[in-house]
Amino acid sequence: MSKTSDKFSPEVRARAVRMILDHEADYPL
Secondary structure (H helix, E strand, C coil): CCHHHHHCCHHHHHHHHHHHHHHHHHCCC
């Protein structure tokens, strides 16, 4: 397993994805 996988756990990844989705909703392209 690479350090990246250990650094970004599924929970943290889902959190980031949610933030991105929220930003997209606020600022539609």
